[in-house]
Amino acid sequence: MDNAHYANILEDVASLLEIKGSNRFRVRAFENAAQTLSRLSDSVESYLEEDELESISGIGDSIAEDIRQIHETGTCEARTELLDELEPGLLDLLDLQGLGPKRIATLYETLDIASIEALREAAETGRIQELDGFGPKTQDNILSEIERLADRSGRTPLPAAHRIARSFRDRLVDHDAVDRLEIAGSLRRGRTTIGDIDLLVATDTPEDVADVFVEAPDIDDVMLRGKAKVSARLIDDTQVDLRLVDPDVFGAALHYFTGSKQHHVQLRTRAKQAGYKISEYGVFEQENEDEPVAARTEQEVFEALDLDYIPPELREGIGEIEAAARGDLPDLIEPADVRGDLHMHTTASDGSASIREMAEAARDWGLDYIAITDHSQAVTVANGLTPERLESHMEAIDEVDEAISGIEVLTGLEVDILEDGELDMDHDLLAACDWVVGSIHMQLDLEPEAMTDRLLRPLETDLLSSIGHPTGRILGGRDGYEYDEETVLETAAEHDVAMELNGSEGRLDLDADRARRAHEQGVELVLGSDAHSTGGFEALQWAVQQARRAWLTTDDLVNTRSPDDLLGASA
DNA sequence: GCCGTTTTCGGCCCGACTGTTTTCAGTCG
Structure with missing residues (x-):
């Protein structure tokens, strides 16, 4: 259970x-x-x-x-x-x-x-x-x-919700009445699925901002409209809440509307014990409710409560407040720390760009190295590679690597883990690849015992560098397959196989809770965009955010290393 | 029902908005 x-x-x-x-x-x-x-x-x-x-x-x-x-x-x-x-x-x-x-x-x-x-x-x-x-x-x-x-569609996956939020932000942010605008709520915390979108605007003339907001073309219904809050339902059934606050209390409001509920309950309880009261209007001394001791910025709010700044991704009421009080919060990974991407596809399988195009796009994205990991032949719908095709593909990758400057291009494969745990490629070719992602794409409905064995067998070959999208869940689609997580993680740690934080749109797999457990069991984690086009590297930002939610630091992630360290470690 | 650098008893987060009301209960986040 x-x-x-x-x-x-x-x-x-x-x-x-x-x-x-x-x-x-x-x-x-x-x-x-x-x-x-x-x-x-x-x-x-x-x-x-x-x-x-x-x-x-x-x-x-x-x-x-x-x-x-x-x-x-x-x-x-x-x-x-x-x-x-x-x-x-x-x-x-x-x-x-x-x-x-x-x-x-x-x-x-x-x-x-x-x-x-x-x-x-x-x-x-x-x-x-x-x-x-x-x-x-x-x-x-x-x-x-x-x-x-x-006919509700349920919660919206994080990346899709971000697109909607950004379209509203772009529409409002340059308006004269808007002093500041931030996306708040569970979107800011990076939850994998979003119930509704929270936008926070600092303004002296809330009515004007509300007027612009309700005119957005994709709004189907304005459900409520007050001086401080407007709620609308979009045509696709997503709910968007606009909060309007005085610029002087923007920090307190941003903290308040970022949540989570649990975080607030715990923080307010703590504040109360220390003689303070917290609301969206600031931190107040209990004897003086007229003038807040902190309100302008989130930093001030935390400082007033004698806490280190808690990044939004950690605000879930799972020990972050205690850690902040001890000065013990992790130094979370930042997007700029990511040096390489170790999961992507090209036209050789089901991608839409060539090796060269992907390498150039990755370089433009600021990466120092990538591994090209196309599908193996079992994934026929994706035009997976046979051993013969992989051999020539590896040569083509090496040629691009020689020809291009500013980025290293590594050979690799996303090899399918077949139903019996066998790998869908000649073992000597896998051994010759720089980076091998092992993934399950088919026969997802095995009994947990069989699925566990299916994962243990390839881990023990020492041919894999990582397990790709380790649960196979699709956001708003199917649940992940079930297996004995503890045994699999233990074996992965033993054989130095990393677990992936796959950032692609519908997956975000592992999720933050599982990634944190993997880390606590001594397993390394690797971010993967699973890009199928030159625009696909955007997925890295979602992977980074999930890593932050998992309390991970730069040291905990394989992609932050230099290519030499990476290949030395995986050899 | 849970909890304790004031406490083993007496507290338990805070405010906005709606729809129903003649001053407020219910719901939400």
Whole structure:
């Protein structure tokens, strides 16, 4: 059972308790525990084995017992009893924006509504607006929310969300009324998928900025508009929130709107203990709420709380505040630290540019070296290389390397790891390559045991330099394949095989949590653009951001080394 | 339900916006 399962069960308990009207701090305890488990860098199972659940902050005797029950039975008594008392369909209703536990409780108690279908029928027959505290507007909103939920596309992958955010930024940033503009929210923190896009604008005339914003052509519906906040839904169903703040408090607001929620809860609790109050308007002394002690910049905000500056990627409430207090934050990798890219394709397989074109584009991007890693023959749809073609391809790569200046071009291959763990290429050719990425592209639905063996076998050949996109997940598409992560990482560390942080649009694989675990197990990490065109190097920035979310420094990543160090280390 | 460089009891983050209301509850992030 993975951590997400434990978190989901506890989240259900929290939601059901809330609908039932239980003590809100008890509800929060379950919410908090669920959050903590889902962001844990080690597995819940490992805490269970060591009998150390209670050592996790936010897990006490009672929730630890619930977790043990989930381990034994898949669920816990608390949840079972609540579901007996209430109804499972109530949990679905919480997915509707604008409907929270209080109103759901009212609907359940007065109209016996416990499913989306029952809610739709009650709204369509006009029974909702008759209830106390509800009205025609609420009833309409419920109906349109049900419709939206039915065809919602879910969360937007980070790179796509960035494109949307940048288009709004470009439209607004040069306007006279805009003093400063930043993209905030989970996008700034670099989460792999984005629920909604947050834009923060410093301005003295918020109305003017709002006027420009709502005129954007891709806005379908302006859902709310106040002096400080405008929310709009785009044609593609993405939600964009525009926050309008006074320039004097921009730093405090940027910190506030960057989140995460967990980070804020922890930071405010800490501030309160030290006699301060934090809001989006600044850090205030509890006795003096008129004049903030910090507000202009994020640096000031952290300084006022006696903390080192915490980069946005770390603000997830998973120990960054404690580390900042100790002066112990990692010196995170920066985009400029990346010297090489070790995963890309050319026209020899399914890329759209030649070796030379890719090399020139990489040089323009500021890289010192690249490895050309086209597909092997098993990937027929991508025109994968046979041994004969690889031999001549390697010669062509060497020729470009000789002819071009300012960048080193290494020979390589993205070799398929076949169903039985065999590598899809002659071993002597693999040994002759500078860099070999081993990847799985087919037969993704093996049992975890078989998938584990499939990965262990090639690792033990010592022919691989890295494992490409190690889980195979597609954002908004399929989940990754399952295998025994701990054993695979252990073996990778033993055989000096790096795990990839693949930055390509739909993958971002490994994700930050897995990358952090890999690092903690002594496995090296390598950034890969998986570029299929000269524009594909942009993916490196997403890979860097995920590496930052994984608390990684320059030393932890293979790509920051010189080519000599790299090849010496991998030989 | 959890937690403690004030605490093993008494607290637990903060403010904006909407839709319903004659002053505010509910929801969201």
